[in-house]
Amino acid sequence: MTGWLLILAVLLLGGVLATIGDRLGSRIGKARLSLFQLRPRSTAVLITVFTGSLISALTLGLMLAVSEQLRVGLFQLDQLETKLRNSRRNLQFSVEQLSNSQKQLAQARQEGTEADQGRLAARRQLQQVEVRANQLRSELAPLQARRRELEAERNRLGNDVKSRDAELQQLQTRTRNGLQELKQLEGKVLALRSGDVVLTTGQALTSARMAIPQQRLVKKATEDLLRQANLRAFEQVLPGQPPNRQLLLIPRSEVAKVEQALSNGGDWVVSIRSAGNVLRGETQVLAFADVRPNQKVVSKGEVLASISFDP
Numbered sequence: 001m002t003g004w005l006l007i008l009a010v011l012l013l014g015g016v017l018a019t020i021g022d023r024l025g026s027r028i029g030k031a032r033l034s035l036f037q038l039r040p041r042s043t044a045v046l047i048t049v050f051t052g053s054l055i056s057a058l059t060l061g062l063m064l065a066v067s068e069q070l071r072v073g074l075f076q077l078d079q080l081e082t083k084l085r086n087s088r089r090n091l092q093f094s095v096e097q098l099s100n101s102q103k104q105l106a107q108a109r110q111e112g113t114e115a116d117q118g119r120l121a122a123r124r125q126l127q128q129v130e131v132r133a134n135q136l137r138s139e140l141a142p143l144q145a146r147r148r149e150l151e152a153e154r155n156r157l158g159n160d161v162k163s164r165d166a167e168l169q170q171l172q173t174r175t176r177n178g179l180q181e182l183k184q185l186e187g188k189v190l191a192l193r194s195g196d197v198v199l200t201t202g203q204a205l206t207s208a209r210m211a212i213p214q215q216r217l218v219k220k221a222t223e224d225l226l227r228q229a230n231l232r233a234f235e236q237v238l239p240g241q242p243p244n245r246q247l248l249l250i251p252r253s254e255v256a257k258v259e260q261a262l263s264n265g266g267d268w269v270v271s272i273r274s275a276g277n278v279l280r281g282e283t284q285v286l287a288f289a290d291v292r293p294n295q296k297v298v299s300k301g302e303v304l305a306s307i308s309f310d311p
Helices: 002-031 040-066 068-075 077-194 215-237 252-263
Strands: 197-199 204-210 268-274 285-293
Touching (some): 204 215, 204 285, 215 252, 215 268, 215 285, 252 268
Antiparallel strands (some): 268 285
16 A cells, blocks of 8 residues: 555656646746856756756655665665575575484484383393392302301311311320330330440539639530530440530520529539430430539538437
8 A cells, every 4th residue: 555655656746846847947948047157948958857857866765765665675685685695595504404403303312212222121131130139149048058057067177177186196296205215215124134324314424613703704614514524425325436426415494504503603513414314325315404502511520410329
């Protein structure tokens, strides 16, 4: 409706302006007016051209004033076409992205469906595993209890075996010692019967009165005493053989007892005595140390005992 009114207004305005221009040109021509030093005829033509231009200008201005679409199409057509092309490209790009997104969405849905199926399968498998694990636990419980019983029985038996082995070893040791002692006793009995005992139990190999004034001489004095006892043992047990080895065996504790007594200072009587009967030809002589303080027991001429006899 607005377009028809615009056309009607343009036609009316054009007719009015043409009439006005024609009359104005006729009057100027009749009046023979001259503008800008032109001839009257040229002036009439100029007025006619101006009137026509004014008609066109007014028509265009009216159309632009009335129609916003005409203004936009006349002044912003290039921009609109550029925007339209950009919009079409953006639309095409958006359509492609939408298509890609739809494809990705479909793929994601498919993957989600597969993942759901995988989760369901995993859950079913997990349930089966849990059921089997519970079964194994129920089956394993009595086996573990039985294993603990067997381990306890094994430990008890092992302890019994160890104790029996220890007792057996003790019995074997005692048996060996008894056999050795029996052989020694048999040998001593034979020696006693044949008269080959050269040292008896408690017999002194050497005795010495010792008073050591300096601590550093204690060890040397003890070694000299043991050396003398070893020489005496050689003379008694292995007569005629050179004393070129250690025949005397004395525990270290006995030697320490002698050194401790001499280190305390004072006057001592130290004896190295045989610890048992020794036969001629034996290769070892067991001995011990007898350490006593050098004290006066009786005086010269002292009566030890007396008795009266009735004639």
